[in-house]
Amino acid sequence: MAWLMTDPSKMRLRFAPSPTGSLHIGGARTALFNWLLVRGAGATLVLRIEDTDRDRSTPENVDQILDALKWLELDWDEGPIFQSDNAVRHQEVLVSLLDAGLAYRSLATADDVRAYKDQHGSERGFRGQDDGEGAVRLRVPEGASIVDDAIRGETRFEHVHLDDPVIARADGSVLYNFAVAVDDHDAGITHVVRGDDHLSNTPKQLLVFAAMGATAPIYAHLPLLHGPDGKKLSKRHGAASVQELRDDGYLPEAIRNYIALLGWGTDDDETLLSTDELKRRFGLDHVSKSPAIFDEKKLRWMNGRYLRELTLEDLTARLELFTGRTGLAGAVEISREKIQTLADFWPLVGFVFDGPAEDQAAWDKTIGAPGAVEILAEVRSALAAVAEFDVDTVQSALRAIVEERGVKPNAVFQPLRVAMAGTTISPGIFETAVLLGREETLSRVDRALERGEPQSSAS
């Protein structure tokens, strides 16, 4: 574990999203890995907003990212630092590099660079000349940069292949690869844990560190996250942002567990790991190098597991927040075994509060079936006659009818279910009746009976 310091609590990591959109699952995973490392070692996490792209960075996006991190319960110790707030310091470094001849101003445009390559071969990097004006380019020296990555080992980048990178626009505003290096240095960052898409950028940043005469941090590049089609995760892949995951009814703790397993695993290959266990066990040494595909099916399963481990009170509170309704405890109790996400709840038991759903196919199949109305009428009188209206008495009353008529349980249960719920899918039939209460149950059965009489003779 060469990446670990002798005193892990001295580590300073950072999560540095760029606010060009909402927080992606990939970004969330990067944030989680940083957070896990820090919280497991008692180290420090710095949040920095990389907003040097003035066109795409918006306050709304910043809020979205902060909101997403908060919802995922990933906190930080310093920041948020806005990269744009460090403009003065960036200029200072820029000037010193210019003065030292380590950087120069050039009028060369992207087209010029392309033309240069067409002429000199694309394996040879562009070297500009000092025009005294224009964009600022860093002078790439001879030799090579070696990125000693904590996850991938050493990667060598020959400088000949690198263009002299533009580190500041003609107007003086700085560019990403320059700003990151300066900011990481200023913040005393010891470990940079980020997506693999930055590996190729690392030599440029290393060059900036060298120009500043500073020591670069330890880098660790995480494998990227892909969608089910193997392509880079994007909006097309359904729930791609943290907000969407929240709206789809996933629990933050389940998401943490699931995405921790994307690109990382334990030696015993455990699947269900609490956040505390994650903090304790997570380390860079078990991070894989190959990209992982985000599989919502597994998340669903895992979410269901977490859902069922919540206390009734906790789950009810979350469901009330999610649906905006109150007084849900009873419905939660009878449906918690049947749902995998918070979003599954209302479609399953909403009928209890909003009345039976309208489902003609379900009706035709059950109450519309021959003899069903007669059975339902018998169910009605049995439920009206029962002394106490609880799960046991309701159950025995209904089972008595099954016995007596010698029919399949479904012949009795399904018509009642559809009378109460409007559909063939609902929580347990006895529990549902008890939750509705005798009065409401009978009234729904009556309505079904009324509707069933003329229809059964008509059809």
Place this chain on the structure above:
RNA sequence: GCCCCCAUGGUGUAGCGGUUAGCACGUCAGGUUUUCAUCCUGGAAGCAGCGGUUCGAUUCCGCUUGGGGGUACCA
């Protein structure tokens, strides 16, 4: 085009020269069951290909193929 990274079933992973290649999701077949789920049991399914190195390669090396990233006065 050029530079770089990656490669165990459909998916996530365990494995770190000798294993009947394990686990989880999904899937299929049963069981439990009042629907839907849950839960239980069992099955199918994998080391991308080709060369080396080695007594022996999923494991080490090279090539090919495939995927991905970078190559911006984006981040």
